[in-house]
Amino acid sequence: MFGRSKAAPRSQELVFLDPDDDLGTIRSKLESSGAEEVYLVVPRRSPVLRSPLDFRILARVANELSSETILVTGDPTRRRLAEHEGFRTKRSLRTLRHLMLGPDQRPPLLVFPDWAPSLAGLAAMLVGIGLTTLAFALFLPSMKVTLVPQTTQVARDVSITVDPAAQAVDTAAGVLPGELLTMPRDEIAGKLDIPPDRVVGRERARGEIQVISTRPEVAVLNRGTRVMAEGGVKFSLDQELRLNRGVPGRVAVTAVEAGTGSNVPAGAITQFDGFDASGLQVSNPRPTSGGSDRQAKVVNQEDLNKLKDQLLGQARQRALQTLKGRAGDTRTLLDQSLQIKDEPIQFDQQPGAEAEQITGRLFYIASATAMDNNRFNDLVGRVLASSAGSGQKISGAAKIDPPSIAGVQGQKVSLKTKASGIAVPDIDRAGIEQALRGKSPQEIRTILGTISGLAQPPRVELTQAWAPRVYRLDVAVEGPK
Numbered sequence: 001m002f003g004r005s006k007a008a009p010r011s012q013e014l015v016f017l018d019p020d021d022d023l024g025t026i027r028s029k030l031e032s033s034g035a036e037e038v039y040l041v042v043p044r045r046s047p048v049l050r051s052p053l054d055f056r057i058l059a060r061v062a063n064e065l066s067s068e069t070i071l072v073t074g075d076p077t078r079r080r081l082a083e084h085e086g087f088r089t090k091r092s093l094r095t096l097r098h099l100m101l102g103p104d105q106r107p108p109l110l111v112f113p114d115w116a117p118s119l120a121g122l123a124a125m126l127v128g129i130g131l132t133t134l135a136f137a138l139f140l141p142s143m144k145v146t147l148v149p150q151t152t153q154v155a156r157d158v159s160i161t162v163d164p165a166a167q168a169v170d171t172a173a174g175v176l177p178g179e180l181l182t183m184p185r186d187e188i189a190g191k192l193d194i195p196p197d198r199v200v201g202r203e204r205a206r207g208e209i210q211v212i213s214t215r216p217e218v219a220v221l222n223r224g225t226r227v228m229a230e231g232g233v234k235f236s237l238d239q240e241l242r243l244n245r246g247v248p249g250r251v252a253v254t255a256v257e258a259g260t261g262s263n264v265p266a267g268a269i270t271q272f273d274g275f276d277a278s279g280l281q282v283s284n285p286r287p288t289s290g291g292s293d294r295q296a297k298v299v300n301q302e303d304l305n306k307l308k309d310q311l312l313g314q315a316r317q318r319a320l321q322t323l324k325g326r327a328g329d330t331r332t333l334l335d336q337s338l339q340i341k342d343e344p345i346q347f348d349q350q351p352g353a354e355a356e357q358i359t360g361r362l363f364y365i366a367s368a369t370a371m372d373n374n375r376f377n378d379l380v381g382r383v384l385a386s387s388a389g390s391g392q393k394i395s396g397a398a399k400i401d402p403p404s405i406a407g408v409q410g411q412k413v414s415l416k417t418k419a420s421g422i423a424v425p426d427i428d429r430a431g432i433e434q435a436l437r438g439k440s441p442q443e444i445r446t447i448l449g450t451i452s453g454l455a456q457p458p459r460v461e462l463t464q465a466w467a468p469r470v471y472r473l474d475v476a477v478e479g480p481k
Helices: 023-032 052-063 076-084 094-100 119-139 301-327 373-386 429-436 441-448
Strands: 012-016 037-041 068-072 088-090 142-147 152-163 175-177 179-193 198-203 206-213 219-221 226-229 234-237 241-243 249-255 269-273 280-283 292-296 331-333 339-342 357-372 392-400 404-409 412-425 459-462 472-477
Touching: 023 037, 023 052, 052 068, 052 076, 068 076, 076 088, 142 429, 142 441, 152 373, 175 373, 179 301, 206 234, 206 241, 241 249, 301 331, 301 339, 301 357, 331 373, 357 373, 373 392, 373 412, 429 441, 429 472, 441 459
Parallel strands: 012 037, 037 068, 068 088, 142 472, 152 175
Antiparallel strands: 142 459, 152 412, 179 357, 198 292, 206 249, 206 280, 219 241, 226 234, 226 269, 234 249, 269 280, 331 357, 339 357, 392 412, 404 412
């Protein structure tokens, strides 16, 4: 690879003219310089280099030298004459300050180009722009037009349906898209004490029954065969009983469940339980006895149901608190839409078990619908405005009563509220300004007279009455007081 060699920088030198220099001394100064580029600095008040002849003579002198002469002057006339003779020129020494530095001085970090205005020139330009803008604002004719629209008080009942399945607001149907907030799977555990005064059976009643068979064959009743008394109390045979036709047979029975309820009067046992009793008649000639009770902490189904309701209530309360926190201040959680999907509760005891207390564990997932407060208020305002008629809008914010629940279908909630507000014509202020701009005051008053729905004639304020046309316009719509 062959690289292009970099050109060596040309040597440069500044030559300053003195007030008493003439063309002869200028020639001597240029000839005494050994630099390849000589910057000839000409003060504005220098008596030389003012005419085309002076620059023509200087051009001949420069052509005889081996160096290039470049003129540095702030005089635009001198620069024009020099450029006409083929000289390069510069306005100032701004980009040549490095040639005036001492050996211990560093060049400036930032150098503005020669064509850029000086700080004084830039300040003067900004002042000029500011004065021009101020004069434009003070003396350009301006007009202020104030429109006072007619007002109408409107009020109505508004029904809004918050539907998490809706994709967009439907003003005509009063549907507001809701947001379904979901709580991750959670667990709640609880306990329930068992009261000590529950009555349970201690001993089972015993007795004797008599059975008569009308079957032609021998009837056999196995041990454990069950008979039942009026009221559902059941007894089982203590041993096998074989019956011949028409011959009464007796056998001892024992109650299936302990307790005083198993003591039944004579003649109470009248039927078999779970057995084909055709051709058989049963009775107890004497009352059963021996059944007794005791007090104990025994779990029943009501305990399980009570603990379940307790756990579900705690789950609901925790879910509402969590989801309301997620909804924040800008949204409202609709409590009635809360749904809890629970798994079967795990109980450590079952009905009939004796225990001091029972423990249950509930796993569940909760979700509820939330609505955006601002979108709800906006939709109510739109529905209210639609009842005021076409071309009307509600001035300011509508007054909205706290909504009440009208119905819940799944997680879609119907709300009902009462709204009121002041309806005014929807005046196109920007369109009126565009129509009036550039018109004469008389034309403007004519156009303003065609605007309908105003409570009073437009108020017109013109700063300069002599103005033939008005270009600065401010149309203000005055709201209801």
